[in-house]
Amino acid sequence: MRDQASTLRNLIQRRTADVPTTAGERARIVTFISGKGGVGKSNLALNVAVAIAQSGMRVCLLDANPGLSNIELLCGLSSYWNFGHVLTGARSLSEVILKGPAGINVLTGASGLLEPTASRELAEQVAVLETAYEVLIVDTGTGLTETARRFANVADISMLVTTTEPTAIADAYATLKAWHGTVNSMPELLVNRADSVTEAKQILERFRQTVETFLHCSAPAGCWIAEDSCVAQAVDARRPFVETVPESSASRDVRAIAKRLLAGAKPIRTQTLLERL
Numbered sequence: 001m002r003d004q005a006s007t008l009r010n011l012i013q014r015r016t017a018d019v020p021t022t023a024g025e026r027a028r029i030v031t032f033i034s035g036k037g038g039v040g041k042s043n044l045a046l047n048v049a050v051a052i053a054q055s056g057m058r059v060c061l062l063d064a065n066p067g068l069s070n071i072e073l074l075c076g077l078s079s080y081w082n083f084g085h086v087l088t089g090a091r092s093l094s095e096v097i098l099k100g101p102a103g104i105n106v107l108t109g110a111s112g113l114l115e116p117t118a119s120r121e122l123a124e125q126v127a128v129l130e131t132a133y134e135v136l137i138v139d140t141g142t143g144l145t146e147t148a149r150r151f152a153n154v155a156d157i158s159m160l161v162t163t164t165e166p167t168a169i170a171d172a173y174a175t176l177k178a179w180h181g182t183v184n185s186m187p188e189l190l191v192n193r194a195d196s197v198t199e200a201k202q203i204l205e206r207f208r209q210t211v212e213t214f215l216h217c218s219a220p221a222g223c224w225i226a227e228d229s230c231v232a233q234a235v236d237a238r239r240p241f242v243e244t245v246p247e248s249s250a251s252r253d254v255r256a257i258a259k260r261l262l263a264g265a266k267p268i269r270t271q272t273l274l275e276r277l
Contacts, residue, residue, distance in 0.1 A: 024268045027060075027136045030261055031155040033148045033187060034162065035171025040192045041161040042070045043235060044225065044254070045139040050240045051251075051258035052135050053102040060133045061100065062110035064140045066147045069108055071139060075100045076238035082109030086122065093125040101240050110138070111147050113277060127272040134266070136273075143175030149183065154276040156267055158187035159257075160220070164194060164203060173210060180215050190257070191224040193231075200224035223260070225253045 032045040046061060053059040063071040072078060077098050085091040098106040113126065130136065140148040143160065152158040162172040176186060189207055194200035200222075208219035228250035234241035242251045269276075 025266050026130045026269045027133045028267055029136045029138065029155045031138045031140060031151045031158040033140050033143045033152060033158060033160055035143055035175045036168055037142065039161050039163045039168050042139050043074055044161060044192060045137050046071060046074050047240045047242045047254045048258050049104050049137040050102040051242050051255045052262065053104045057135055058133045059135045059137065060105045060107060062136060062138045063108045064110040064138050064147060064151055066111040066141050066145060071106060072108055074235065074238060075106060077106065083107060083112040084109045087112050087115055093129060101243055114147060114150060123274050126274050130273045144178055149179060150277055152187060153183045154273065157261060159190045160187040161190045161192055163192050164199060169203065176211060177215060186220045188220045189222040193227045194224045195227050223257055225250055
């Protein structure tokens with residue numbers, strides 16, 4: 001598969017509008033957040049990114065988790081350089097982007113995009129990044145961090161990941177409560193590791209009732225990923241499960257979510273990602 005990082009490098013070096021999208025079109029931005037750690041958020045962000053790339057789209061996965069970063073480990077990648085080195089001027093953006101599974105590109109340290117100062121050169125590079133890809137998947141920290149809220153506010157859609165555990169569901173609700181009235185659109189609830197469709201639908205319905213009763217707003221839509229032993233096996237192998245076991249229940253659910261995320265027209269924006277953040 002074509003090295004997308006090489007393509008991005010050429011685009012940045014030319015500093016022109018000669019990018020594979022028309023004027024005004026920018027990447028669809030999908031943010032993955034969670035109320036608490038340990039719910040599989042980063043792994044789902046990676047697998048959705050791979051599933052979208054497998055459909056022929058240009059995808060970049062931004063690891064914007066301000067705490068511990070797991071994307072490199074899950075991809076089987078290793079690199080010293082990240083976005084922080086771009087901020088210092090030690091490296092250009094194209095030099096720190098990694099080539100990941102299924103041809104996706106991975107940018108670690110992307111929480112640095114929220115730094116208050118940015119050079120004109122950096123702003124140009126980020127603007128090219130947003131037009132060089134068709135989809136930007138952003139893996140953030142927990143929803144109660146400012147990083148997660150700000151990325152969710154500029155996203156076309158945000159996925160709030162929980163498991164079936166009561167504590168995870170309670171923390172997901174706490175995120176929605178904290179964000180109520182401060183983000184452009186509420187995130188969708190994604191129930192990970194559901195034992196059955198019935199269980200997932202019951203959780204989504206209870207969550208809807210709670211949101212509408214206490215927050216007095218329409219509840220976000222919801223989806224789910226089945227409990228599947230192949231997920232843990234893929235993590236151990238440091239490979240996405242949609243690649244290692246494409247016909248598994250979890251892989252089918254991920255592909256269904258990926259397809260739904262791509263529905264609708266591509267966003268047309270006048271401002272760049274840095275300007276919106």
